[in-house]
Amino acid sequence: MAKSITARELRHHWVNKQEIALLDVREEGPYADSHPLFAISVPVSEIEMKLPALVPRLSAPIVVYDDGEGYAQRAIPRINNLGYQDVAVLEGGLSAYALVGEVYRDVGVPSKAFGELVEAINHTPSVSAREAKKILDDSASDVAVLDGRRFVEYNTMSIPRGRSCPNGELLYRFFEAVPSPETTVIVNCAGRTRSIVGTQTLINSGIPNKVVALRNGTIGWTLEGLELDTKKTERVAQPSAEASQRAREYASSWAEHVGVTLIDSDRLGQFAAESNDRSLYLLDVRDPEEYALGHPAGFTNAPGGQLVQATEEWVGVRGARLVLYDTDGVRARMTASWLVQLGWQVYVLDDGATVPDSLPAAVAPSWSPPKQHTITMEEFQGLSESKTVIDLVRSPVYRKGHIPGAWFASGPELARDLKTLPPGDGPIVLTSTDGGVAAANIEEARKSVGDSRQIFYLEGGTAAWVAAGHQLDTEERWLSEPVDVYKRPYEGTNNAREAMQGYLDWEYGLVAQLANDGIAGFHVVRHRR
The missing domain is CATH 3.40.250.10 (Rhodanese-like domain)
Structure with missing residues (x-):
C-alpha cells in the first residue's frame, strides 16, 4: 500500500521552499481543465519516457494524483520500478486539493x-x-x-x-x-x-x-x-562582438540588481557532488542551433525564453537547484533574473568558468524496454492481414500520419479500450513514435487481452516503418476519445473567437487566483526607470 500525503502537507512543502514533485497522471486534456499551480502533466502511460528527465534524483519526494480514475494507484508501481524511493499518493486526489487550494486551467500556468x-x-x-x-x-x-x-x-x-x-x-x-x-x-x-x-x-x-x-x-x-x-x-541575426558586449553590460547590471548569483567551476562541482541529496538541473539556455553545434557535457538545452515561459517542461521538482549556462554573459543572466523572481533557486555559471569534462552525477532513474513480446519490422510485415495496429502517439501526431489501418488509443485507457476492439483473432501490435511508449505499456495491454489474442510491440515504432520506406496514412480510427492534448487557443490560425476571448478573460483573473492561493512564492522586482 502506497503512503499518502494530504493537500495541506503538500502545500507546506511549497510555502517552505522544500523539494517536491507533483505529478498529474491523467491525460493532458483533463489536466488542462483543472490542476494545482505546481502540478506537472505526466500521463501514467508515459511515465517511463517522461519522468527521468523531469525528476533526475531517485530520492526526490514525488506525489501523484488523479481525479478518481484510478490512474494514481497504477502509476505508483511504474514509478517505483524506475528506482524512485519516496513516492506518495495525494489523499483524496484533485477534489480534496480543491477544498484547500486554488485549481487552475490551461498549461504553463505558473509563468502565465x-x-x-x-x-x-x-x-x-x-x-x-x-x-x-x-x-x-x-x-x-x-x-x-x-x-x-x-x-x-x-x-x-x-x-x-x-x-x-x-x-x-x-x-x-x-x-x-x-x-x-x-x-x-x-x-x-x-x-x-x-x-x-x-x-x-x-x-x-x-x-x-x-x-x-x-x-x-x-x-x-x-x-x-x-x-x-x-x-x-x-x-x-547573431550579434556582432560590439553589440554583444553592449548587451552584456546591460544584462550584468540588471542581474546584479535582482540578486542573480554567479558560480565558478568549483561550486558547480560541489553542486554536482551533492546531486544525490539535492535535485540539480544543468541547463544550457542558448538557441537550439548553437547548442547542437556543441555544449558542455551534462547540460540540457532549455532556451531561455521557453524556460521562463514553461519551466515545467524541463524541471519537475519545485524547490530544486538550477544552474544556467551560456557563452555570452547575457542570456543566462537575463533568464536567471526571471527565474529568481519566479521563486527558483537558480545560479549562473560565470562565463569565464570551464565545465569539467566529467561532473559527478546523481544515480539516474533507469528503465529498459522488455525483451519479450517485441516484433521487428520484418516480422511485422510478415503478419497476416488480420493483425490490428494500435498507435499510442499523441492525437495530433496520429492525425498527421500513422501506419495504414492503425487505431488511435489513449495510453491511460489502453486496457479499457482494447476490450472495445471489433472481434478478431489476429495479433495486436502496439506502436508509438519510436516504440518507447508502446513498450512501456505492453504489460497493461497483455493483462487486458489475456490469452484471447497474441500481442506485441513494434521495435522502433512508427519511425521504423518510415525508415523501411513505407508511407503513412491519414485515415482515422478512434479507439479512444482524443483527450490526450489540450487545444491551445493561442496556437495555430483556426481558433474559435469564443475560445480566444475566453482565454484572455481567464488570464486577466490569474493575479486574483494567485493572491487567494497563497503558495506561489513569486516576487516581482520593479524596474528602475
Missing part, C-alpha cells in the same frame, strides 16, 4: 500567472492591435517588431513586419536588431505572457528605446479582424 503579476506591478506599457497597426502603416514610423515566441510559432503566423527573436535572445540580439535608440520597439507573442515578459526584459535592462507590448498578441490582432502573415522566416 507570473506574467500577469509582472504587468500589474510594473505597469508594463502596451498598445492595442489597432494602435500597433496604425504605427506600422505609417511609412515614416521608426519601429521594430520583435516576436518573442519560438521560431516555429512565428513561422506559423506573425504580425506584419515582425522578426523572430525568442525572448531568451531579446537582449542578446537587441543591438543587432535595433541599432538606433530612437526606434520604438513592439514585442509580441500569441497571447499575453511572452509579450509582457519580453517587453519588461528590455525595459528592466535599461536600454534607451521606447518598448511596448502588443496587447493580447496575435489573439488580439485576430479578434480585431486584422490579417496575420504566415510562413515568414525573418530572424534577427
Whole structure:
C-alpha cells in the first residue's frame, strides 16, 4: 500500500521552499481543465519516457494524483520500478486539493500567472492591435517588431513586419536588431505572457528605446479582424562582438540588481557532488542551433525564453537547484533574473568558468524496454492481414500520419479500450513514435487481452516503418476519445473567437487566483526607470 500525503502537507512543502514533485497522471486534456499551480502533466502511460528527465534524483519526494480514475494507484508501481524511493499518493486526489487550494486551467500556468503579476506591478506599457497597426502603416514610423515566441510559432503566423527573436535572445540580439535608440520597439507573442515578459526584459535592462507590448498578441490582432502573415522566416541575426558586449553590460547590471548569483567551476562541482541529496538541473539556455553545434557535457538545452515561459517542461521538482549556462554573459543572466523572481533557486555559471569534462552525477532513474513480446519490422510485415495496429502517439501526431489501418488509443485507457476492439483473432501490435511508449505499456495491454489474442510491440515504432520506406496514412480510427492534448487557443490560425476571448478573460483573473492561493512564492522586482 502506497503512503499518502494530504493537500495541506503538500502545500507546506511549497510555502517552505522544500523539494517536491507533483505529478498529474491523467491525460493532458483533463489536466488542462483543472490542476494545482505546481502540478506537472505526466500521463501514467508515459511515465517511463517522461519522468527521468523531469525528476533526475531517485530520492526526490514525488506525489501523484488523479481525479478518481484510478490512474494514481497504477502509476505508483511504474514509478517505483524506475528506482524512485519516496513516492506518495495525494489523499483524496484533485477534489480534496480543491477544498484547500486554488485549481487552475490551461498549461504553463505558473509563468502565465507570473506574467500577469509582472504587468500589474510594473505597469508594463502596451498598445492595442489597432494602435500597433496604425504605427506600422505609417511609412515614416521608426519601429521594430520583435516576436518573442519560438521560431516555429512565428513561422506559423506573425504580425506584419515582425522578426523572430525568442525572448531568451531579446537582449542578446537587441543591438543587432535595433541599432538606433530612437526606434520604438513592439514585442509580441500569441497571447499575453511572452509579450509582457519580453517587453519588461528590455525595459528592466535599461536600454534607451521606447518598448511596448502588443496587447493580447496575435489573439488580439485576430479578434480585431486584422490579417496575420504566415510562413515568414525573418530572424534577427547573431550579434556582432560590439553589440554583444553592449548587451552584456546591460544584462550584468540588471542581474546584479535582482540578486542573480554567479558560480565558478568549483561550486558547480560541489553542486554536482551533492546531486544525490539535492535535485540539480544543468541547463544550457542558448538557441537550439548553437547548442547542437556543441555544449558542455551534462547540460540540457532549455532556451531561455521557453524556460521562463514553461519551466515545467524541463524541471519537475519545485524547490530544486538550477544552474544556467551560456557563452555570452547575457542570456543566462537575463533568464536567471526571471527565474529568481519566479521563486527558483537558480545560479549562473560565470562565463569565464570551464565545465569539467566529467561532473559527478546523481544515480539516474533507469528503465529498459522488455525483451519479450517485441516484433521487428520484418516480422511485422510478415503478419497476416488480420493483425490490428494500435498507435499510442499523441492525437495530433496520429492525425498527421500513422501506419495504414492503425487505431488511435489513449495510453491511460489502453486496457479499457482494447476490450472495445471489433472481434478478431489476429495479433495486436502496439506502436508509438519510436516504440518507447508502446513498450512501456505492453504489460497493461497483455493483462487486458489475456490469452484471447497474441500481442506485441513494434521495435522502433512508427519511425521504423518510415525508415523501411513505407508511407503513412491519414485515415482515422478512434479507439479512444482524443483527450490526450489540450487545444491551445493561442496556437495555430483556426481558433474559435469564443475560445480566444475566453482565454484572455481567464488570464486577466490569474493575479486574483494567485493572491487567494497563497503558495506561489513569486516576487516581482520593479524596474528602475
